Amino acid sequence: MAVSGSLVEKNMSLSSRSDSFSSDGRDLETVPETGCLSIIVLGASGDLAKKKTFPALWNLYRQGFLQSNEVHIFGYARTRISDDELRDRIRGYLVDSHGASTDDLPQFLQLIKYVNGGYDSEEGFRLLDKAISEHEFSKNSQEGTSRRLFYLALPPSVYPSVCKMIRNFCMNKSDLGGWTRIVVEKPFGKDLDTSEELSNQLGDLFDEKQLYRIDHYLGKELVQNLLVLRFANRFFLPLWNRDNIDNIQIVFREDFGTEGRGGYFDEYGIIRDIIQNHLLQVLCLVAMEKPVSLRPEHIRDEKVKVLQSVLPISYEEAVIGQYEGYKDDPTVSDKSNTPTFATVVLRIHNERWEGVPFILKAGKALNSRKAEIRVQFKDVPGDIFRFCSGVKQGRNEFVIRLQPSEAMYMKLTVKKPGLEMATIQSEMDLSYRQRYQGVTIPEAYERLILDTIRGDQQHFVRRDELKVAWEIFTPLLHKIDNGDLKPIPYKPGSRGPAEADKLLEKAGYVQTHGYIWIPPTL
Numbered sequence: 320m321a322v323s324g325s326l327v328e329k330n331m332s333l334s335s336r337s338d339s340f341s342s343d344g345r346d347l348e349t350v351p352e353t354g355c356l357s358i359i360v361l362g363a364s365g366d367l368a369k370k371k372t373f374p375a376l377w378n379l380y381r382q383g384f385l386q387s388n389e390v391h392i393f394g395y396a397r398t399r400i401s402d403d404e405l406r407d408r409i410r411g412y413l414v415d416s417h418g419a420s421t422d423d424l425p426q427f428l429q430l431i432k433y434v435n436g437g438y439d440s441e442e443g444f445r446l447l448d449k450a451i452s453e454h455e456f457s458k459n460s461q462e463g464t465s466r467r468l469f470y471l472a473l474p475p476s477v478y479p480s481v482c483k484m485i486r487n488f489c490m491n492k493s494d495l496g497g498w499t500r501i502v503v504e505k506p507f508g509k510d511l512d513t514s515e516e517l518s519n520q521l522g523d524l525f526d527e528k529q530l531y532r533i534d535h536y537l538g539k540e541l542v543q544n545l546l547v548l549r550f551a552n553r554f555f556l557p558l559w560n561r562d563n564i565d566n567i568q569i570v571f572r573e574d575f576g577t578e579g580r581g582g583y584f585d586e587y588g589i590i591r592d593i594i595q596n597h598l599l600q601v602l603c604l605v606a607m608e609k610p611v612s613l614r615p616e617h618i619r620d621e622k623v624k625v626l627q628s629v630l631p632i633s634y635e636e637a638v639i640g641q642y643e644g645y646k647d648d649p650t651v652s653d654k655s656n657t658p659t660f661a662t663v664v665l666r667i668h669n670e671r672w673e674g675v676p677f678i679l680k681a682g683k684a685l686n687s688r689k690a691e692i693r694v695q696f697k698d699v700p701g702d703i704f705r706f707c708s709g710v711k712q713g714r715n716e717f718v719i720r721l722q723p724s725e726a727m728y729m730k731l732t733v734k735k736p737g738l739e740m741a742t743i744q745s746e747m748d749l750s751y752r753q754r755y756q757g758v759t760i761p762e763a764y765e766r767l768i769l770d771t772i773r774g775d776q777q778h779f780v781r782r783d784e785l786k787v788a789w790e791i792f793t794p795l796l797h798k799i800d801n802g803d804l805k806p807i808p809y810k811p812g813s814r815g816p817a818e819a820d821k822l823l824e825k826a827g828y829v830q831t832h833g834y835i836w837i838p839p840t841l
């Protein structure tokens with residue numbers, strides 16, 4: 320291992336997150352979780368596993384969060400491959416992670432074993448259990464201290480059968496300690512009913528504290544920063560409300576299309592793929608009230624409350640689009656009504672946000688790739704500078720750039736340097752690459768997998784949160800599924816349908832013409 324430190328130190332580091340508590344209320348600072356750790360990636364042959372799950376495990380290993388004398392990793396899937404073939408498939412996705420040394424890579428790869436089997440096969444899961452148990456015995460794990468983490472990198476259609484198999488054949492063997500945890504990927508259902516059905520099926524098999532519904536946006540650095548920003552800074556406390564803020568946009572843009580995932584995407588569409596989960600989770604953190612403490616349940620209680628205050632979506636405040644050429648993908652139906660773009664206005668009926676539109680916008684095959692939160696403030700009352708530059712100056716905006724190039728900047732009006740009393744748009748800028756030179760920002764999945772090992776559910780979606788999220792979007796989704804709302808065609812590489820910009824304007828957003836934020840260079 321390149322990272323030094325005793326086992327005891329690393330065990331402590333696994334449990335040393337300040338102010339954090341496990342879902343069952345144990346203070347993680349004082350309860351080091353030790354014992355053999357088995358991480359089982361189901362769907363190991365798939366896209367997510369190779370691109371995100373294994374690289375995240377590798378980065379945790381490299382940094383010493385996973386110790387070779389206590390961890391073992393298992394891949395499980397139907398594809399018939401050997402241990403070495405799985406290692407060869409993922410190797411290429413590990414080498415460049417964080418540009419770090421790969422001296423440890425062979426040792427890491429040797430920790431990975433592959434078990435082949437079906438997702439409803441008793442034989443397959445018995446084999447898997449045997450492999451895990453052998454590893455636990457080989458590590459002389461004291462009975463009851465073994466930890467089993469099952470990561471379902473699989474289509475949700477197989478979650479119920481896989482969970483049943485785990486429950487019946489692969490649970491942690493003792494109630495003396497240790498645990499079994501299940502990580503499930505989105506989409507959790509397709510609408511309120513299917514999501515509730517899935518929740519019931521999983522809920523019959525596992526306690527809520529064993530279930531980790533992952534939404535990788537909750538693992539992004541600047542999403543995690545939202546609570547700190549809002550509640551640790553006096554600047555923001557008095558301004559963050561309807562008296563000062565005119566509108567808030569939460570935007571996701573990708574400059575590529577469905578890229579080989581057309582079959583999956585066509586069943587779900589952009590609202591289920593991005594807006595109902597990733598953007599809505601961000602909205603919760605932007606709009607919720609201050610939690611009683613940082614305990615996961617306190618935070619998630621506030622998220623549920625704000626979601627419950629969202630009014631039914633007005634169909635006049637939704638624009639959907641589909642990029643031209645989307646249906647050329649052979650896995651997409653010629654008659655597809657699936658949106659690849661959507662702008663939806665949400666309105667929150669509470670004291671803080673009454674009248675402030677939250678504009679959620681997401682699109683594939685657009686002219687840029689970025690995700691950001693844009694808080695636009697109201698005009699300055701009694702503006703005495705209105706004649707200074709011949710043009711009305713833009714509104715103040717606070718922008719949190721989630722990606723790429725993490726940054727926060729405040730757009731504001733200043734005196735234009737020079738002899739004249741003229742005004743100009745400028746910014747106060749905190750660009751992470753410049754401010755935190757040499758600091759590597761962890762990948763979302765890395766952070767979230769570490770949280771599951773630590774038993775910290777703060778950044779995972781609770782069942783009641785999920786239910787309200789589906790309640791908000793299900794009527795609109797059914798309208799689209801029934802063909803009552805048709806996507807407007809847009810050109811790949813464009814801003815999306817012009818109607819979306821008109822909706823933005825109608826909702827109150829005022830664009831500052833002629834101003835473009837340029838990320839600072841070193």
Ligand SMILES: NC(=O)C1=CN([C@@H]2O[C@H](COP(=O)(O)OP(=O)(O)OC[C@H]3O[C@@H](n4cnc5c(N)ncnc54)[C@H](OP(=O)(O)O)[C@@H]3O)[C@@H](O)[C@H]2O)C=CC1
Nearest residue numbers: 362364365366367368396397398472473474475504505506
């Ligand atoms: N890929 C991504 O970027 C992201 C994916 N996700 C979510 O993660 C999960 C996995 O995604 P991804 O890896 O892309 O999916 P894949 O389509 O690559 O599926 C993963 C594995 O599941 C098995 N599989 C595929 N289809 C079926 C099926 N119909 N029935 C049974 N098994 C099947 C295959 O393994 P085998 O045949 O060997 O058993 C496949 O290798 C999904 O829930 C997805 O929504 C979330 C965010 C991003």
Ligand SMILES: O=C1O[C@H](COP(=O)(O)O)[C@@H](O)[C@H](O)[C@H]1O
Nearest residue numbers: 535536573592593597690722763
């Ligand atoms: O969940 C998903 O997210 C990705 C975008 O993730 P990002 O971290 O790169 O912003 C998106 O491409 C994919 O369609 C969706 O399923």
